[in-house]
Amino acid sequence: DYQALDKLIIGCCGGDGIGPAITAQAERVLKAVLKDEVASGKIDFRDIEGLTIENRIVVNKAIPDDVLAELKACHVILKGPTTTPSKGDGPNIESANVAMRRELDLFANVRPVSVPELGIDWTFFRENTEGEYVLGSRGIHIDEDISFDFRVITTQGVKRIAKAAFDFARNNGKKRVAIITKANILKKTDGKFLELCYEVAKDYPEIQVDDWFVDIISANLINEKVRSGFEVFVLPNLYGDIITDEAAQIQGGVGTAGSANIGNRYSMFEAIHGSAPRMVETGRAQYANPASMIKAAELLLRHIGHVDKADRVLAALKVANSTVKMTGRSDGATGAEFADCVIRNL
Amino acid sequence: DYQALDKLIIGCCGGDGIGPAITAQAERVLKAVLKDEVASGKIDFRDIEGLTIENRIVVNKAIPDDVLAELKACHVILKGPTTTPSKGDGPNIESANVAMRRELDLFANVRPVSVPELGIDWTFFRENTEGEYVLGSRGIHIDEDISFDFRVITTQGVKRIAKAAFDFARNNGKKRVAIITKANILKKTDGKFLELCYEVAKDYPEIQVDDWFVDIISANLINEKVRSGFEVFVLPNLYGDIITDEAAQIQGGVGTAGSANIGNRYSMFEAIHGSAPRMVETGRAQYANPASMIKAAELLLRHIGHVDKADRVLAALKVANSTVKMTGRSDGATGAEFADCVIRNL
Ligand SMILES: CC(C)[C@H](C(=O)O)[C@@H](O)C(=O)O
Ligand SMILES: CC(C)[C@H](C(=O)O)[C@@H](O)C(=O)O
Numbered sequence: 001d002y003q004a005l006d007k008l009i010i011g012c013c014g015g016d017g018i019g020p021a022i023t024a025q026a027e028r029v030l031k032a033v034l035k036d037e038v039a040s041g042k043i044d045f046r047d048i049e050g051l052t053i054e055n056r057i058v059v060n061k062a063i064p065d066d067v068l069a070e071l072k073a074c075h076v077i078l079k080g081p082t083t084t085p086s087k088g089d090g091p092n093i094e095s096a097n098v099a100m101r102r103e104l105d106l107f108a109n110v111r112p113v114s115v116p117e118l119g120i121d122w123t124f125f126r127e128n129t130e131g132e133y134v135l136g137s138r139g140i141h142i143d144e145d146i147s148f149d150f151r152v153i154t155t156q157g158v159k160r161i162a163k164a165a166f167d168f169a170r171n172n173g174k175k176r177v178a179i180i181t182k183a184n185i186l187k188k189t190d191g192k193f194l195e196l197c198y199e200v201a202k203d204y205p206e207i208q209v210d211d212w213f214v215d216i217i218s219a220n221l222i223n224e225k226v227r228s229g230f231e232v233f234v235l236p237n238l239y240g241d242i243i244t245d246e247a248a249q250i251q252g253g254v255g256t257a258g259s260a261n262i263g264n265r266y267s268m269f270e271a272i273h274g275s276a277p278r279m280v281e282t283g284r285a286q287y288a289n290p291a292s293m294i295k296a297a298e299l300l301l302r303h304i305g306h307v308d309k310a311d312r313v314l315a316a317l318k319v320a321n322s323t324v325k326m327t328g329r330s331d332g333a334t335g336a337e338f339a340d341c342v343i344r345n346l
Numbered sequence: 347d348y349q350a351l352d353k354l355i356i357g358c359c360g361g362d363g364i365g366p367a368i369t370a371q372a373e374r375v376l377k378a379v380l381k382d383e384v385a386s387g388k389i390d391f392r393d394i395e396g397l398t399i400e401n402r403i404v405v406n407k408a409i410p411d412d413v414l415a416e417l418k419a420c421h422v423i424l425k426g427p428t429t430t431p432s433k434g435d436g437p438n439i440e441s442a443n444v445a446m447r448r449e450l451d452l453f454a455n456v457r458p459v460s461v462p463e464l465g466i467d468w469t470f471f472r473e474n475t476e477g478e479y480v481l482g483s484r485g486i487h488i489d490e491d492i493s494f495d496f497r498v499i500t501t502q503g504v505k506r507i508a509k510a511a512f513d514f515a516r517n518n519g520k521k522r523v524a525i526i527t528k529a530n531i532l533k534k535t536d537g538k539f540l541e542l543c544y545e546v547a548k549d550y551p552e553i554q555v556d557d558w559f560v561d562i563i564s565a566n567l568i569n570e571k572v573r574s575g576f577e578v579f580v581l582p583n584l585y586g587d588i589i590t591d592e593a594a595q596i597q598g599g600v601g602t603a604g605s606a607n608i609g610n611r612y613s614m615f616e617a618i619h620g621s622a623p624r625m626v627e628t629g630r631a632q633y634a635n636p637a638s639m640i641k642a643a644e645l646l647l648r649h650i651g652h653v654d655k656a657d658r659v660l661a662a663l664k665v666a667n668s669t670v671k672m673t674g675r676s677d678g679a680t681g682a683e684f685a686d687c688v689i690r691n692l
Contacts, residue, residue, distance in 0.1 A: 092533060139532065145502065149497040149534050150495075151478070151495040152492065152493070185441060185479055186495045187438060187485060189493045215587045216619075218589070219591040219595035222568055222595050222596065239588075241561045242560055242588060245565040246592065
């Protein structure tokens with residue numbers, strides 16, 4: 001219970017590429033809406049520097065030790081996108097995102113997508129610590145010709161994400177949960193995921209459950225005849241990654257979506273898009289749209305119990321989205337101007 | 347070169363669920379358009395029975411030996427969808443699709459999606475024999491709590507699918523190939539896939555290459571601002587499965603898409619959707635829409651060099667799509683009536 005804390009510590013971690021620029025704007029919005037709590041000392045902001053790709057390469061670790069210690073001294077974290085070397089010939093450093101989700105045990109990646117005019121109100125519960133991601137940087141080149149990666153699913157891992165999804169459904173008046181797998185192919189891991197979700201579902205007899213293969217779900221999300229019938233989704237890590245980007249696009253683009261990474265002790269809020277290094281290289285970071293990070297800030301407020309403030313941010317964000325013209329270039333507004341508009345309309 | 351054969355043998359394999367019903371209609375269309383070749387003995391049709399889920403459970407094999415022998419006696423195959431037990435508690439039988447792709451070494455799954463009015467003309471080259479699929483039924487339950495599945499990528503496997511994609515681009519006047527991976531996470535397998543695709547690309551200097559992560563591609567396919575810029579995609583097995591269902595939906599639904607499975611010796615043409623067992627259970631198999639299988643038949647004709655006939659089938663299919671009302675129930679037309687319309691318009 002965050003309200004019961006003497007002092008709630010919010011860590012702000014800019015990340016790479018356009019991350020610092022857009023995170024700074026979201027932090028301004030948070031500080032504006034929480035100014036009384038900050039003034040009274042109930043809430044404290046901490047800037048966490050050092051989670052940069054340059055540092056990570058130097059210490060050869062996805063999260064430098066001192067950064068991890070700083071993160072662990074916070075209750076909730078607002079985090080900008082981070083860059084991961086991906087080419088096989090680059091340094092083999094794990095994604096900072098993935099490492100943070102694991103180190104802070106943020107097992108539930110909750111991604112809401114809502115498009116009222118299309119009858120869409122979806123909440124995705126993406127399992128956030130297992131699947132392809134857990135051993136992602138530890139696959140093996142058996143020899144020059146054959147390479148292996150691994151996919152891991154555990155009983156505890158499935159049960160806790162399923163419980164999170166069903167609890168959310170129950171507490172938010174949702175009637176249906178859809179389990180997404182490819183259990184016809186990945187019989188051991190997805191088979192287990194599917195089975196255990198159905199087992200957890202037994203404790204929620206009022207919720208209607210069904211299951212779908214991930215391929216047909218990617219079609220169904222854009223099928224007007226069926227998509228408004230979906231409410232809550234529970235799905236393994238990588239499918240959640242793919243499907244939520246598609247869902248975010250229906251809402252207006254990956255730049256419109258925030259993501260809550262929830263664990264029992266910590267939670268972290270971020271954009272779902274990448275760090276857009278090309279924008280920085282071409283000197284356009286200040287024109288990056290901070291909407292996604294402000295959306296993440298809104299999810300953070302909701303999570304710590306400031307529901308009214310979250311609603312105010314959401315409403316102000318809508319005004320900014322429809323009045324401030326962001327082009328990502330100098331013919332559009334800057335991220336600071338966008339945040340100014342949000343703050344004026346809080 | 348199929349034209350040089352004394353006799354080209356086309357095997358027709360109905361599969362499960364609605365498979366036999368819709369395959370029979372596509373076979374009627376093929377026989378109608380190829381009637382001269384059949385009459386002259388240049389082309390022979392063979393019905394291959396026995397690839398049913400019931401048989402597969404009895405012999406405990408994804409493809410019974412006698413069926414496999416019959417398949418191998420054909421040059422090209424038209425195949426209906428097959429059912430795979432997916433629940434962890436069902437029989438652990440590999441997907442017949444996956445087994446056939448492997449046994450006949452059909453390494454390139456080519457899936458065209460075209461929506462001229464949206465400026466979309468995409469061809470997906472899905473790697474068809476590796477990735478999650480190769481050991482899909484041979485994952486392991488380490489113990490009650492932890493399960494593993496494997497993802498395998500080989501040098502030969504990547505090179506041949508990349509070559510197929512780039513050759514297609516070169517021979518069809520395409521300017522761009524997009525490589526799709528999640529190489530930031532699956533560093534060994536997708537890292538290898540990405541690297542080798544770029545290596546193959548060097549032999550095609552006139553083709554522009556770029557690479558994308560699979561999550562953002564699922565967003566980009568439905569992003570009107572960028573999607574018409576894509577032409578040819580090359581991607582690992584499971585991503586191809588997911589992304590092509592989404593792409594097919596943009597074209598009108600998975601029921602509108604056909605899929606060519608191409609190897610050096612054999613090739614197989616199928617629908618991309620499942621066997622819809624619920625339609626059979628409720629007695630509606632004869633109302634199933636055979637459009638997807640007729641699309642597969644069209645791809646088959648094109649592959650064996652009957653390009654004019656393929657064009658005629660495509661044109662007739664368009665007429666049927668827009669004039670025959672299929673509802674999947676008795677208030678709509680039957681699959682036979684749909685095929686009648688296609689045949690009348692050949
Ligand atoms: C940056 C990357 C590791 C991450 C993921 O794949 O989870 C991102 O795409 C996301 O969805 O949060
Ligand atoms: C039936 C299934 C094994 C198959 C696949 O996953 O490849 C299907 O979805 C497809 O796309 O052809």
